[in-house]
Amino acid sequence: MLINFTISNFLSFNEKQTFSMQANKTRKYNKRIYTKPKLKITKCNAIYGANGTGKSNLIQAFQFIQNIVTNEFPLGFSQKYFRQNKESIFQPSEFEVEYLYENQIYKYSFSLHLNSGTILKETLSTLTSNFTEKILYSRDTQEKRFNIGSYFKSKECIGRLETYGADSLDNDEILFLNIINSNKLSLYKQYPELTILRNAYRWFDKMNISFPDGVLTGYPYLSDSNLDEITKLLNALGTGIQKSSIVEVPIDAVKAKIPEKLLSDIRTNLEKSNVKAKKNDNYIKPVIIARAYKEFYTFEIDFENNITVTTIEFGHENDTFFSLKEESDGTVRLLDLIEILLSNSENQVFFVDEMDRCLHPALTNKLIELFLSKAEQKNTQLIITCHESRLLASELLRNDEVTFIVKDMAGQSIINPLEKYQLRADKKIYAALFDGTLDGIPQFDNSVLSTL
Numbered sequence: 001m002l003i004n005f006t007i008s009n010f011l012s013f014n015e016k017q018t019f020s021m022q023a024n025k026t027r028k029y030n031k032r033i034y035t036k037p038k039l040k041i042t043k044c045n046a047i048y049g050a051n052g053t054g055k056s057n058l059i060q061a062f063q064f065i066q067n068i069v070t071n072e073f074p075l076g077f078s079q080k081y082f083r084q085n086k087e088s089i090f091q092p093s094e095f096e097v098e099y100l101y102e103n104q105i106y107k108y109s110f111s112l113h114l115n116s117g118t119i120l121k122e123t124l125s126t127l128t129s130n131f132t133e134k135i136l137y138s139r140d141t142q143e144k145r146f147n148i149g150s151y152f153k154s155k156e157c158i159g160r161l162e163t164y165g166a167d168s169l170d171n172d173e174i175l176f177l178n179i180i181n182s183n184k185l186s187l188y189k190q191y192p193e194l195t196i197l198r199n200a201y202r203w204f205d206k207m208n209i210s211f212p213d214g215v216l217t218g219y220p221y222l223s224d225s226n227l228d229e230i231t232k233l234l235n236a237l238g239t240g241i242q243k244s245s246i247v248e249v250p251i252d253a254v255k256a257k258i259p260e261k262l263l264s265d266i267r268t269n270l271e272k273s274n275v276k277a278k279k280n281d282n283y284i285k286p287v288i289i290a291r292a293y294k295e296f297y298t299f300e301i302d303f304e305n306n307i308t309v310t311t312i313e314f315g316h317e318n319d320t321f322f323s324l325k326e327e328s329d330g331t332v333r334l335l336d337l338i339e340i341l342l343s344n345s346e347n348q349v350f351f352v353d354e355m356d357r358c359l360h361p362a363l364t365n366k367l368i369e370l371f372l373s374k375a376e377q378k379n380t381q382l383i384i385t386c387h388e389s390r391l392l393a394s395e396l397l398r399n400d401e402v403t404f405i406v407k408d409m410a411g412q413s414i415i416n417p418l419e420k421y422q423l424r425a426d427k428k429i430y431a432a433l434f435d436g437t438l439d440g441i442p443q444f445d446n447s448v449l450s451t452l
Contacts, residue, residue: 054413243315
């Protein structure tokens with residue numbers, strides 16, 4: 001679970017800004033607050049702000065750290081520094097994440113020069129519940145230093161870690177947390193003490209991030225086994241869908257819609273997975289899901305390497321079935337988001353940019369309401385950006401579950417938690433949004449508009 005995220009010199013964020021999921025002392029809806037001694041974490045946060053203030057940039061920052069921790073520098077990284085200041089190209093960009101995973105609090109920070117793609121410093125620590133820090137390792141690629149903290153006790157374990165750390169100093173394009181988790185399964189089996197590094201990495205790997213033109217993780221929940229439950233949920237949410245069916249698609253029809261290289265890659269990966277699957281006592285058919293806007297295919301390979309392709313169709317009134325492409329944008333958007341309600345995983349964080357896109361306001365509110373109900377039993381978080389002000393009017397959210405992002409005169413994004421505005425106890429958030437007390441709506445120049 002995310003606790004705090006601090007960022008500087010990235011996109012519209014210039015000076016250090018902190019986004020926090022720490023809860024305040026209010027007792028409202030306290031059943032959905034994660035609580036342990038000296039630590040309380042909210043499980044939902046709605047980020048508001050006028051267009052162009054930097055809401056999506058914050059979600060992009062989370063996507064950036066996921067990419068660089070689990071993979072590599074993402075496409076276009078060299079231009080992601082704060083470009084409104086000419087000096088920023090020479091300044092480091094800094095990221096710091098405090099998070100909870102498997103009952104352990106971690107603090108992970110790194111700095112880098114985006115324009116050159118150079119990682120400068122990196123530190124991973126554990127934190128006690130009162131945030132006392134214990135360093136696991138620190139790395140400085142410029143000074144060629146790699147230090148191991150006092151957490152590790154085994155001399156053999158420390159020796160292996162020192163070897164990997166020293167080697168990493170010659171590669172300033174990859175984070176050490178990435179290096180120590182790439183094809184190192186045998187290392188963790190041999191040295192269980194290093195598992196703490198594995199867990200620190202897994203939190204980033206499990207982040208689910210969705211932008212308006214994308215999906216969370218590609219419909220992993222769609223299968224014959226839970227299709228009835230999904231259909232009932234879609235129907236209960238007012239989509240008009242009464243039936244759902246998984247249907248086989250001729251491979252020739254798929255070839256006309258998916259690039260040849262992608263099809264070839266899918267086949268190759270399925271066959272590789274099948275080789276591994278056949279070695280297990282309980283054979284499970286490997287599956288790959290290909291998802292584009294209003295297109296959805298499941299590729300499955302059997303023991304004899306035969307590949308079948310299926311998709312989903314939805315039945316409405318009079319038993320008329322429609323493909324995903326024929327469904328409304330709102331229904332497709334709902335399918336993109338339904339994993340938030342269906343996922344049973346613990347330690348999951350969902351980031352959704354423009355949650356309310358294509359959705360009726362009542363449906364947006366209902367999705368949030370259902371998630372918050374689920375959050376009373378699951379340690380999962382939902383962080384969204386949206387413009388749906390009626391969510392504030394419904395008073396579903398606590399004050400510490402609402403954040404505003406504004407831009408100052410220098411063009412830099414400023415993160416303001418709702419509590420910073422110190423609203424009176426009798427002041428409604430929805431009213432404050434429109435009377436100028438809060439910064440969540442655009443400011444219009446009526447004198448100019450009246451002349452146009």
